[in-house]
Amino acid sequence: MKRLQLRRPDDWHLHLRDGAMLRAVLPESRDFGRVLVMPNLVPPVVTGDQAAAYRERILAALPEGQPTRPVMTLYLTETTDARDVARAAADGLIAAVKLYPAGATTNSQSGVRNIERVIPVLERMSEIGLPLCVHGEVTDPAVDIFDREAEFIETVLDPLRRRVPGLRVVLEHVTTAEGVAYVQAWENIAATLTVHHLILTRNALFAGGLRPHYYCLPVLKRARHREALRRAAVSGDRRFFLGTDSAPHPVRAKEAACGCAGCFTAPVALACLAHVFEEERALDRLEGFAALHGAAFYGVEPSEERITLEKGEPWQPPAQLAAGDDRVAVFDPGFALQWRVIP
Numbered sequence: 001m002k003r004l005q006l007r008r009p010d011d012w013h014l015h016l017r018d019g020a021m022l023r024a025v026l027p028e029s030r031d032f033g034r035v036l037v038m039p040n041l042v043p044p045v046v047t048g049d050q051a052a053a054y055r056e057r058i059l060a061a062l063p064e065g066q067p068t069r070p071v072m073t074l075y076l077t078e079t080t081d082a083r084d085v086a087r088a089a090a091d092g093l094i095a096a097v098k099l100y101p102a103g104a105t106t107n108s109q110s111g112v113r114n115i116e117r118v119i120p121v122l123e124r125m126s127e128i129g130l131p132l133c134v135h136g137e138v139t140d141p142a143v144d145i146f147d148r149e150a151e152f153i154e155t156v157l158d159p160l161r162r163r164v165p166g167l168r169v170v171l172e173h174v175t176t177a178e179g180v181a182y183v184q185a186w187e188n189i190a191a192t193l194t195v196h197h198l199i200l201t202r203n204a205l206f207a208g209g210l211r212p213h214y215y216c217l218p219v220l221k222r223a224r225h226r227e228a229l230r231r232a233a234v235s236g237d238r239r240f241f242l243g244t245d246s247a248p249h250p251v252r253a254k255e256a257a258c259g260c261a262g263c264f265t266a267p268v269a270l271a272c273l274a275h276v277f278e279e280e281r282a283l284d285r286l287e288g289f290a291a292l293h294g295a296a297f298y299g300v301e302p303s304e305e306r307i308t309l310e311k312g313e314p315w316q317p318p319a320q321l322a323a324g325d326d327r328v329a330v331f332d333p334g335f336a337l338q339w340r341v342i343p
């Protein structure tokens with residue numbers, strides 16, 4: 001029997017949705033302390049007032065005794081008011097602003113088309129030290145979907161970094177060797193890594209047939225990129241930390257002629273991560289990745305609480321959860337789970 005104690009992890013990229021879905025999925029993040037809540041609702045969370053109201057809805061849905069604390073983000077639009085952003089940051093309501101290139105992913109229609117229009121907001125954020133979380137993919141349909149992250153880094157992120165050098169940036173859910181290398185080269189940039197990109201390659205999307213539950217954005221990449229992500233995750237480099245990007249959708253919306261993007265990993269995230277870090281013979285690095293590096297980047301103290309992970313008999317998570325009248329499929333990593341968080 002193997003056991004591992006670590007400070008309570010934080011999830012620095014999480015989709016909690018709203019309403020019945022929120023109530024269904026929030027308990028599944030029970031082992032996490034802080035969760036950075038993505039703002040891509042319909043309509044998106046654009047203003048400080050909207051973020052405050054969303055935070056109240058999350059707190060109202062939070063089961064008694066669950067230690068999870070929502071940390072809010074704002075959805076950057078071309079009409080975002082820099083003063084509103086600065087006020088929400090000063091109030092401690094938000095910890096970051098999220099940049100979605102318009103059309104890049106689920107509910108990103110109101111995102112940014114022309115980066116020039118948001119430069120004043122980014123300059124203000126740079127002054128006050130408020131991080132920009134970036135969905136790093138170009139949206140040009142002419143660019144191959146597997147190249148969109150590398151292309152974004154070259155044509156959008158690098159010019160942006162030179163334009164606003166003081167801006168602190170998180171390259172969210174980095175999926176490529178190019179993304180990892182870019183982050184390693186610059187001080188002001190960090191990256192979140194998801195559980196599913198550490199486990200799967202793009203082959204999983206087509207294993208014996210089309211697998212909609214493995215479709216997410218950025219799309220899964222080839223094995224060489226997964227290896228680069230694993231190296232970064234276990235490297236101890238504080239610029240890489242956990243953001244699960246757990247993104248629940250109703251099964252009917254995933255298993256469709258045009259299925260939507262997102263893997264719902266929250267219920268198995270820590271069990272999967274322990275498996276990956278054990279495979280990499282790096283269990284001693286798991287606490288840094290899941291509980292220390294992100295807190296350091298966001299300028300908060302790591303949790304004083306500890307959780308215990310234990311390796312034992314294989315266990316099966318439920319295949320699906322009910323969410324109102326819908327069901328959500330739980331991420332299947334393709335291996336038997338043996339690690340679990342024990343109370």
Ligand code: NCD
Nearest residue numbers: 015105106216217247261262
């Ligand atoms: C996310 C979602 O469903 O909101 N989907 C995804 O595939 N990751 C959006 C996102 O983070 O890109």
Ligand code: ZN
Nearest residue numbers: 015038245247
């Ligand atoms: Zn996301």
